[in-house]
Amino acid sequence: MAENKVDEIKLKYCPNCGESLLKPNSLLNEYWISQDTAYFCWCGECSWRGEIIEIIRVTAPELATS
Numbered sequence: 001m002a003e004n005k006v007d008e009i010k011l012k013y014c015p016n017c018g019e020s021l022l023k024p025n026s027l028l029n030e031y032w033i034s035q036d037t038a039y040f041c042w043c044g045e046c047s048w049r050g051e052i053i054e055i056i057r058v059t060a061p062e063l064a065t066s
């Protein structure tokens, strides 16, 4: 059952060094902001930490035209 849960987590690797965030010395915490899924990550290998948010809808300002 625990392995099925791991498969649902789309983020598995550190965006800085590529090390697995599922290792015991790293932290990967999934939570939700409205409809979006946010992942708080802390890499035990390179100490990178941050949040990555998977968004359902993009709200962006009008793109500048050149």
Ligand SMILES: [Zn+2]
Pocket: 014, 015, 016, 017, 018, 019, 043, 044, 045, 046, 047, 048
């Ligand atoms: Zn890392």
